[in-house]
Amino acid sequence: MLSTYKRFFLLLIIFVVFFFLVATLRVWRNDGSFNTLIPAFLKNRAANYPEAFTPINKSALKLSDVEMISRLNQEYARLTKAVVPSVVSIDTAGIRTEKLMGFFGQTDIRSYATQGQGSGVIVSKEGHIITNYHVVAGQKKIRITLHGGKTYGATMIGEDKLLDIAVIKIDSNESFIPLKIGDSSQVEVGQLVFAVGNSFGLGETVTQGIISAKERSLSDNQRDLFQTDAAINPGNSGGPLVNIKGEIIGINVAIYSRDLKNPGFQGVGFSIPSNEVNDALEQIIKRGRPIRGYLGVQMRDLDSAVRLELNYIKNGGCAVLDTTYGAPADLAGLKSGDVVVAYDDEFVRDTEHLITLVQRSKIGKKVKIAVWRKGQFLNLEASITEAISPPVYSEITMNQETKDNIEMLRNIGIEVRNLTDEERAFDNSGVLVTRIFASSRAAGIMQPGDLIVSLNNMHISSSREFYQHLLASAAIKPISFNVVRSGSSIRISLPAP
Numbered sequence: 217m218l219s220t221y222k223r224f225f226l227l228l229i230i231f232v233v234f235f236f237l238v239a240t241l242r243v244w245r246n247d248g249s250f251n252t253l254i255p256a257f258l259k260n261r262a263a264n265y266p267e268a269f270t271p272i273n274k275s276a277l278k279l280s281d282v283e284m285i286s287r288l289n290q291e292y293a294r295l296t297k298a299v300v301p302s303v304v305s306i307d308t309a310g311i312r313t314e315k316l317m318g319f320f321g322q323t324d325i326r327s328y329a330t331q332g333q334g335s336g337v338i339v340s341k342e343g344h345i346i347t348n349y350h351v352v353a354g355q356k357k358i359r360i361t362l363h364g365g366k367t368y369g370a371t372m373i374g375e376d377k378l379l380d381i382a383v384i385k386i387d388s389n390e391s392f393i394p395l396k397i398g399d400s401s402q403v404e405v406g407q408l409v410f411a412v413g414n415s416f417g418l419g420e421t422v423t424q425g426i427i428s429a430k431e432r433s434l435s436d437n438q439r440d441l442f443q444t445d446a447a448i449n450p451g452n453s454g455g456p457l458v459n460i461k462g463e464i465i466g467i468n469v470a471i472y473s474r475d476l477k478n479p480g481f482q483g484v485g486f487s488i489p490s491n492e493v494n495d496a497l498e499q500i501i502k503r504g505r506p507i508r509g510y511l512g513v514q515m516r517d518l519d520s521a522v523r524l525e526l527n528y529i530k531n532g533g534c535a536v537l538d539t540t541y542g543a544p545a546d547l548a549g550l551k552s553g554d555v556v557v558a559y560d561d562e563f564v565r566d567t568e569h570l571i572t573l574v575q576r577s578k579i580g581k582k583v584k585i586a587v588w589r590k591g592q593f594l595n596l597e598a599s600i601t602e603a604i605s606p607p608v609y610s611e612i613t614m615n616q617e618t619k620d621n622i623e624m625l626r627n628i629g630i631e632v633r634n635l636t637d638e639e640r641a642f643d644n645s646g647v648l649v650t651r652i653f654a655s656s657r658a659a660g661i662m663q664p665g666d667l668i669v670s671l672n673n674m675h676i677s678s679s680r681e682f683y684q685h686l687l688a689s690a691a692i693k694p695i696s697f698n699v700v701r702s703g704s705s706i707r708i709s710l711p712a713p
Contacts, residue, residue, distance in 0.1 A: 295410065299410070302338045302393050302394055303363070303412045304363075305360070305361040305414040306336050308332040309332075309359075332352075334414065334452075334455075335412070335451065335468070336360070337395055337455065338386075339394050339497065340392075341391050341393075342392070343388060344384075345360070346497060347453075347454030348380050348382065349375045353660050353663075354660035357369075358371075368387055369387040370384045370387060371384060371385050373504070374500035374506075383496075383501070395458070397463070397464045397494045398458075400492075403489070404427065405429060409466075410423065411425070411456075412456055412458065414451045414452070426444065429443040440489060443484060443486055445484070448486075453468060454469075469488050509574045509577035509581075510544065510602060515534045515536055517535075518555065527591075530588070535554070548597060548599075550587065551589070553590070554589050558585070559573045559584075560584060561584060574600070578600070579602045582599050584596070585597065626653065629659055631650050631652075633679055634647060646669040646670070647667075647679050650664055657710050658710060663701065666699045668682065668697050668698070669697075669698045670698040671689075671695065671696070671697055672685065672695060694710060696710075
């Protein structure tokens with residue numbers, strides 16, 4: 217037994233000596249310190265402090281080595297310093313009311329508080345601010361926070377719901393620092409731009425990018441938008457897109473995200489060009505409301521079925537469904553079955569293109585309209601009038617297309633589209649709201665960009681299915697929607713007429 221213990225301790229000693237020799241050899245080969253071989257508990261740890269620490273005080277490069285980048289860095293900072301004082305954060309609060317039907321026919325009115333955040337930019341010394349209409353729509357209280365942290369109340373001056381622009385004014389007699397509105401017609405693809413806003417409610421945020429494309433469309437209301445890769449996130453809505461001179465060349469309005477339930481910036485943001493914004497601003501300041509051209513015609517795009525019916529094979533154009541009695545289109549001689557080929561000497565690509573051209577026409581202007589009618593080309597002339605309320609140019613075409621149905625859909629005021637294959641790939645389902653008509657039941661409640669998943673607890677898979685369910689229930693009872701907005705699921709109700 218004793219010899220067994222002796223052999224064990226002998227082997228242990230041999231192992232320790234061998235381990236120490238190997239460790240010593242490794243330290244020697246690596247030019248290390250033999251002090252590392254001493255166990256920590258045998259050292260006087262206090263004697264090792266302070267640690268040897270030799271920082272370097274010399275930069276990797278001199279500013280003269282990167283002179284161009286240095287100047288660019290200073291100019292970025294100078295531009296930001298000049299622009300940021302004119303950009304404001306907007307916080308809103310309001311009350312939304314829902315009418316709910318009980319089991320025994322009783323009506324229950326439910327109200328709840330709503331809050332929102334966005335951005336805006338000061339455009340006058342008096343404190344006029346441009347922002348998106350959807351940022352302040354239906355809100356009872358608007359609070360503005362300036363660059364230095366000072367807060368004010370604000371009052372709505374006017375809005376252009378179709379363009380998604382609103383003008384508000386700070387409740388103060390102080391003088392404020394405005395930014396100049398630039399000329400968006402001079403903007404070129406590839407141009408350097410900066411987006412400023414209140415991303416995610418974190419406060420002032422500046423992102424830099426370029427103009428990626430022009431004349432992008434989100435709907436028939438918002439056309440010819442600028443596309444930029446400058447990061448635009450929730451909270452940036454209503455903030456300015458500025459050029460290198462610190463001029464406003466656009467108002468940030470939306471981002472593109474294929475995952476509608478979890479939206480996030482993916483390098484594609486959109487801004488409303490400043491020239492359109494400035495036109496709306498001038499009209500609101502002068503008259504309190506936007507002024508748009510009106511033709512008074514109902515149209516539809518030329519799909520294969522329409523082309524076959526009309527025997528029209530050329531590219532572009534849009535088909536006339538009907539004209540409003542006494543409207544400019546009616547007086548000019550436009551008829552059902554005509555194909556509008558050109559408007560004011562500009563080739564018409566489709567229905568949305570014609571809508572844009574008409575709405576931008578000056579009131580009282582006489583415009584030439586080239587039409588194709590039963591194999592012949594005709595030149596007509598129309599005098600554009602003012603649209604007292606935003607006109608509805610495109611109608612919903614369904615099997616039971618009647619004037620009553622169209623009037624009902626106008627009263628509700630929601631236009632939707634089917635989801636693209638890319639959007640469905642992210643497990644999205646439902647239809648996407650593209651337009652809300654002013655003075656409709658949905659105005660101020662629903663928003664463009666809402667993803668409608670169900671209607672009155674019935675799942676929606678297509679726009680046709682949406683309109684059929686809408687018409688079936690809208691006249692007799694309230695309508696409830698399950699909606700995904702900015703990644704959050706909410707329930708919205710429209711009262712019965």
